Amino acid sequence: GAGVSQSPSNKVTEKGKDVELRCDPISGHTALYWYRQSLGQGLEFLIYFQGNSAPDKSGLPSDRFSAERTGGSVSTLTIQRTQQEDSAVYLCASSQRRKDTQYFGPGTRLTVL
């Protein structure tokens, strides 16, 4: 398919463990975004990548969160020493250019026990 894909779809982990979430954007899209949606909340911006520019990390909630985007395509969001409050659905989106419509993946549901 040509849409944004994310893996895994579900992840259950124990408190204190590290997790990696993957996003494959739509081919040719230069902008990539990570959001998270906690229970009963709207989507919360985490980080933004645009081409080869330095990412905008202003939405990352703590230094336990990091993300990288290799080769301007696939992105990985890493959460170190997970906490129960990290439990949420993590959504990735991509757009052709910075201000274009964002297309979302199905998300990864993270549960920290």
Next chain:
Amino acid sequence: DQQVKQNSPSLSVQEGRISILNCDYTNSMFDYFLWYKKYPAEGPTFLISISSIKDKNEDGRFTVFLNKSAKHLSLHIVPSQPGDSAVYFCAARPGGSGSYQLTFGKGTKLSVIP
């Protein structure tokens, strides 16, 4: 502090009638507004948008109205269909060169009753 508010967590409408979903915002720097639709276990899907230079945008059964003075927008779905049952998110972004961040409301769950 919520900058985008959807005060109705849920809405039920009879099939064939009009659905009206409301959204209020507080940040006067917002100049572009979007509605996304989300089915369970799927990511949000872009539905319709409106720029602050307009007060109405229409796409088939979906119309978005913007009242800048009231900082209010609404999504009208006419006629409503059972397949419209989903969570609808209102989102906004500011103008300017750095304006890519979307701020989302908490969503309104629409149920269209056959």
